[in-house]
Amino acid sequence: xxxxxxxxxxxxxxxxxxxxxRKYSNEFLNIxxxxxxxxxxxxxxxxxxxxxxxxxxPAGLVGVKDYPNAGIMHAEYFAGIAKYDYASFxxxxxxxxxxxxxxxxxxxxxxxxxxxxxxxxxGSINYGNIQSFSSADYAFLFSFAQNIRExxxxxxxxxxxxxxxxxxxxxxxxxxxxxxxxxxxxxxxxWHAGLMAxxxxxxxxxxxxxxxDKEKEILYLTNNDIPxxxxxxxxxxxxxxxxxDFRLSKAVSLxxxxxxxxxxxxxxxxVISSNLMSIDPHIGxxxxxxEVFFVRAGITNFQRALKDGDTLNxxxxxxxxxxxGAGFKIKNVxxxxxxxxxxxxxxxxxxxxFSVRINLMKKEK
Numbered sequence: 001x002x003x004x005x006x007x008x009x010x011x012x013x014x015x016x017x018x019x020x021x022r023k024y025s026n027e028f029l030n031i032x033x034x035x036x037x038x039x040x041x042x043x044x045x046x047x048x049x050x051x052x053x054x055x056x057x058p059a060g061l062v063g064v065k066d067y068p069n070a071g072i073m074h075a076e077y078f079a080g081i082a083k084y085d086y087a088s089f090x091x092x093x094x095x096x097x098x099x100x101x102x103x104x105x106x107x108x109x110x111x112x113x114x115x116x117x118x119x120x121x122x123g124s125i126n127y128g129n130i131q132s133f134s135s136a137d138y139a140f141l142f143s144f145a146q147n148i149r150e151x152x153x154x155x156x157x158x159x160x161x162x163x164x165x166x167x168x169x170x171x172x173x174x175x176x177x178x179x180x181x182x183x184x185x186x187x188x189x190x191w192h193a194g195l196m197a198x199x200x201x202x203x204x205x206x207x208x209x210x211x212x213d214k215e216k217e218i219l220y221l222t223n224n225d226i227p228x229x230x231x232x233x234x235x236x237x238x239x240x241x242x243x244x245d246f247r248l249s250k251a252v253s254l255x256x257x258x259x260x261x262x263x264x265x266x267x268x269x270x271v272i273s274s275n276l277m278s279i280d281p282h283i284g285x286x287x288x289x290x291e292v293f294f295v296r297a298g299i300t301n302f303q304r305a306l307k308d309g310d311t312l313n314x315x316x317x318x319x320x321x322x323x324x325g326a327g328f329k330i331k332n333v334x335x336x337x338x339x340x341x342x343x344x345x346x347x348x349x350x351x352x353x354f355s356v357r358i359n360l361m362k363k364e365k
Contacts, residue, residue: 026165026177026203028107033062034073035336037356039325040284041298043257045241046194048359051088053099054143057183057196057239058159061099061145068352070295073355082109086355090143092131099159099166105312108136114170116218133170142165153189158182165203171210171229179203179234190246192257196239203234235265255286269303270272294327302362325353332359 033055037044044056049063051071073086083106090101110132117129134224145159165177180203183196209227219226243257259282272279284298300322325338335358341350 035338039296039338043284043298046192051090059185103141177205192243238262296325
C-alpha cells in the first residue's frame, strides 16, 4: 500500500534534476471546457466565439461584442472521485476591436489515503494512522484577441493565452508552471477555419518536494526513491479545425466541425501514429432551432484496443468516445448539457456535465 502512495507521487516527477518532456504532462488541460464543446467531442477550434474560446482558441474571443460574457461549468468523473471545475470571462474593449479574457480550471481528487504510517515498527497494522490528502491541479489563463481583418464576408482574428499552472499533491509536492498558447480564426459566409498552437513555449512545471525526516526514513526502509526537485516540460501541440454551416430551413441550421490534434512527443494510441507525429481527430455536430434550442453530438478519442472476450489478446478493434448534448437559450442566458462516455460505447463511465453562459447586458433605462 505504501508503494501505491509513492506511485502517485512519483508520477508527478522525473526523479532527475534536469528537464525532460513528459508525454502526458498537464493532461488535465486537455479535458475540455464548457458543455457545448464537450458535447461536440472537443471540435471547437474553428467555431468557439464566446468566453470558452479562451480555452479552445483565444482568437475566437472577438466573437464577444458589446457586453461581457461569462461562463461556469462543473463535472464529476469516476463516480464523483474526481471533480472538474471551470469558469471564464470575456470583456470586449476599444469598440469591439479587441477582447480580454480570463479562464480558471481546477481538477482535483480528494480524500486520498496516506498509508505511509499504516504499519507500526513491530509489524502490526494500525488503520488509525491513515490520513487523507488531496491532489489538485489549477490553471489560470489570461487571454487577448484582436481582429486583423474584417471586410465583407471575411474575418480574420488572432489571439494568445498566457497561462499559469499550479499543481499540489497534499503537503508532499507542489509545482508552478508557465506557458503560452496562440491561435487564429478565419470566417467566411458559411465556412470557418481555425488553428490553435498550445504550449508553443514548451510549458514547464518546476516541482519541489517536502518530506519529514520520519517520512524519508520510511521511504528508505521500503526501498522507495525520495523525489528531488525537477522540471517537466510539455511539448507543443497543434489543433487544426474546419467547420461549415448548412441552412436546412429558415428555422433550422446545422454546423459540422472536424478538428485534428497533432502531438510531437512520440507515438500515441491514435488514428495516425508515428515517432514524428500523432494525430487524433475530433468530430462534432450542432443543430440550431430558431437560435433558441440546440442539439449536439460528437466523437473523439479514437484508439486501438483489445476486443472484449478475446481470451488470447490477439484481436484489436477501434474504440472511440461518443458524446451527446443539448442547449437552451433564455434571453441572455444559455444553459448547456453534455452526456459523455469517458472511454467507449461498451464502457459505463458516463458523465453528466452542466454549464451556464451569460451575456452581462446592461439594464435598459
